[in-house]
Amino acid sequence: MIDVSDVYKSFGQNHVLKGVNLKVQDGKSMVIIGASGQGKSVILKCLLGLTKPNSGKILLNGVDPNSAQKNIILSKVGMLFQGGALFDSLPIWQNVAFRYLHGKQKINASEARKIAIEKLERVGLKKSFADNFPSELSGGMQKRVALARAIASQPEIIFFDEPTTGLDPIMAQVINDLIRELVVELGVTAVTITHDIQSVRSIADEVALLHDGIIQWSGLLNQLDKSKNKYLKQFIAGSTVGPIETLR
C-alpha cells in the first residue's frame, strides 16, 4: 500500500506541494492527473525518495523511501521515466537486466540476458534488439524497453511518469494497453502521472487530480465523468475557462 500524508515540499519561495494526502491500496492502479507545473513529478520524486519532502509522511508498503531502508523498498519498485532514462552506454539487454548485473540481486550474465530477453518479448520487442543500443531505437521502442526494465525484477510497486508523452496516438494506446495488462498480470500497485485523459481511461482504477499543491479530487474511474468538481470538469474538457488559470 502507498500512503501519503500531509506532504509539503517547497523550492525556495515556490511552494509546490501544500499538504498532499493520497492512499493507494495493494494491487490498484492510481493515476494522478493535473496541469503542467502543478507538482505531479515532484510528488513522484518524493515517493521514490529522490526528493525529500519538507514535512509529511510517505510510506511504501510500510517503509519510508527517505529513510535508511530506502534500498530495501527500492528493490521492490519499478519506475518508467518520462524520457525512458535508458543508459546510453549499455546495450538494451543490459539496460533491462541492470539489477541482475549489479548489486545485491546479481546473477550470472547469461541468466540475466535470458531474463532480459523474456521481458523484452513480453513488451513486444524481438530478441534481435537485445544487443542494440538505446539510440538505435525509436521513441516507442525505447518506451517499451524502459517498461521491460521497470518490470524486470518482479516489482511490487510500479511508477509511471507520463508514459505516453512524445508518442503518436496509436503507439500511446499500445503503451497504455501494455501498462494495464502488466499491472493486472503482475498484480502490482501502480501510480501513474499523466495529463493524457486517454491514458487515464486505459490505466486507472482510481484517479486523483493535483492542482495548486493539493489533491482537489479523487475517486474511482467510473466517477470521473459524473463528478461536479469544477477543476476536474475543466481538466477533462480541456477548457481554458474555469478555476485552473491559463496563460494566453
Next chain:
Amino acid sequence: MIGFTAQTGRIFLTFCSFIGELIIFCIRVFANILIPPFFMRAFFSSVVQIGWLSLPVVGITSFFTGGALALQIYAGGARFNAEEVVPSIVAIGMVRELGPVLGGLMVAARVASSIAAEIGTMKVTEQIDALTTLSTDPIKYLVVPRLVAAILTVPLLVGVGDSIGILGGYVIGVTRLEFNNTIYLINSINYLELWDILSGIIKGAVFGSIIALMGCFFGIRCEKGARGVGQATKSAVVSASVLILAANYFLTEAFFSS
C-alpha cells in the same frame, strides 16, 4: 551601499555553500572507494577512456614541449657558455614540472570535459535518478570507478609524457643543436634523481584525482538543458585546470622547498 553589501554577502554565502557541497561530495566519494560493490566493468572502461585514449594527446604535447625546451635552454645557456646543460635541464624540467603539469592540463581538457558532459547529460535525461531507483548509488557507479582509474592512469601518462618529452629534447638536441647523441643521453640520465621522477608521478596521481572529481562533481550538479551541460563542462575544465596549477605549486613547495 546596502544593496552592494547584500550582493557581496549573497555571493560570499553562495561561494561557502559551493565549497561545502564540494567537500561533502569529496568525502562521500573517498568514503566509498573501499566499500563494495565494485563496478569493475565501469572501472576498466574508465581506464581506457582516461588513460589509453589520452596517450596520443599527452605524447604529442610532451614531444613538442621537450623540443621547445631544448631550444630555449640552448639559447639561454649560450649567453653564459652553458649550452651543455641542455640535456639535464630538459630531463629535470620535464620530469619535475612540465610532464606532470602539461599532462595534467591536457588530460583535464580532454577527460574532465568528457566526464562532466557525460554525467551532466545523464543527469538531465534522468539516468542518474534511474540508477537510484535501480538500487545503485550513482557515486559508486559513476564517480568511484572514474576516480580510481584517473588516480592510477594519470601517473602512468605522466611517466610516458616525461619519456617522450625527453625524447623530443634529444631529437632536437641531436638534429638541430648538434649534440653528440651518446653524451646527450648520458647527461640526461646522470643528473636525474629517483625523487625527481617520483615527485612527478605523485603529482600525476593528485592531478588525476582533481580531474576526475571536478568532472564528476560538475556533472552531477548539472542543471537542466543544453545550457546546463555546457556550463558544467566549462566549469569542470576551468576548475580542474586552476586546481592543477595551484596544487602543483603547493606540491613543489612541499617536495623541493628545502
